Amino acid sequence: MEKFLCPVFDEAFSSWIYRCIKGSPVVGLMLGNIHVRSAPAKFIGEVRYEDPDFDLRSKFIRFCRKELSIDDDVLVATTSRMGGSLLPWSARRLYCSECLSRDIADGLLPAWRKSWCYVTSAYCSVHHIELSYFLGHEGLNKGWAAFAVEANRIKEPPSSKVFRIWQSDPVHSTKNEILKKVSLWLDESFSQSDNLALRQRLECFEFVLRMFLQSPTTQHVGGVAWHITHWGRGGSRLGRYRYSFIHSLRMGVIEAKINERVCAFVLAAKVFSIVSDEDVGVMAEAMRDFYYYFSLSRFELGRRSATFGCRQDYAYVIRKLKSYPLARSPGFMDFLMGIQSEEVR
Known part of the structure; x- marks a missing residue:
């Protein structure tokens, strides 16, 4: 050795x-x-x-x-x-x-x-x-x-007003507090992998995270977390015309950089009630002119996440979310009802 x-x-x-x-x-x-x-x-x-x-x-x-x-x-x-x-x-x-x-x-x-x-x-x-x-x-x-x-990074202040707010207090410190709470919540799930309820909770959290980070394509505007960098424009990508709905769910979490990822974590933490509405409210107030999703209810977040192109996409998401019966909580059920309200007709 x-x-x-x-x-x-x-x-x-x-x-x-x-x-x-x-x-x-x-x-x-x-x-x-x-x-x-x-x-x-x-x-x-x-x-x-x-x-x-x-x-x-x-x-x-x-x-x-x-x-x-x-x-x-x-x-x-x-x-x-x-x-x-x-x-x-x-x-x-x-x-x-x-x-x-x-x-x-x-x-x-x-x-x-x-x-x-x-x-x-x-x-x-x-x-x-x-x-x-x-x-x-x-x-x-x-x-x-x-x-x-x-x-070798040159430390410069963010060039845009949006990122100055994103990287400054109270938003920056609140982000860290929320991430810390999510990290402890995840550690509990990881440490008790033989607990079926905790395992389902972790898998369901990951799937909701993928929904918020769904890759933008010509057919799907993308998950709401992408708007934190595209600032509400969605960012459809012309080279993604071949990507199916399921593939865009898989690719989004791979392509997301840290700002989109943190945004998705904050929204998922809200859906699963890992953090209080007051915690997210601090970010919602500071970012209200640039990113209004933090202020939305869980039901409305579900509705805005329903980016289905066909009935098969809707059926896939509902089937996945309902396959975790032990992960359900009042907040999560509100999110699920929001998705169901947007069923493709």
Whole structure:
């Protein structure tokens, strides 16, 4: 084990391997030009990658395990995962700038954390800040590349009035408080994965999150969270004419950057009554001239989220939401009634 560096707490497997390669010439020679394998996806220009962090069947993990004779206990520890859905490898771009800076201060190469890899990732529970979004490539050196971006970032005040409000108090501090409450709520669901009610609650929360982040296409205006950056214009994308309703639900959570994601978290927290109406009301008041969705009732949020193009889309959403009977709460039922009020006729 002398050739291995110790994994940082919560470090992703691919990040650990990259740091071992850079920290040990022996490991570098044994692994050579190892990379994450990809294959063409359904649509032209889309690529599907293997999962080098959690999938023990991936060629990346199997090759590393064979060449480095990684102990089973170490492998289990570095590839273990919480409950909830994972983002695909190419979409794992959320990171905590403070975590990366702390690694550097400790004399380490920046390590990518596993907790940043989930559909429900938006908040660092260690440093109590929202995550940042990395715009670079999806290589093994993402941790170092993201730190380099942060280190060279020129700190300037937001150029628009909207983003000045979004990044300033009381909106900014309220966002963090809401994200903290959602993070604790999610941790409870993750820690009791054998509890059917909590598992259904988590799955239902993820689906509502996907609805708020539905990717804009020529056929669908997109989830309401996208309006936080398009400022009410919806942002239909001409290249998305082939995307089905279900595919746009899947793609939205992959494409969303941190502002859209945080917005969706706040709205979902309201639907599931994770936070009080007073908490969201602070943001609603400050943002009322730019983003009125925070002030809407749960029923009205459901109605505005009913972006169905046909009866099949409506049936799919209702079937999914009704498949979580143990996740129902008064707030969620109001949201569901709002969706049902917009049934395609």
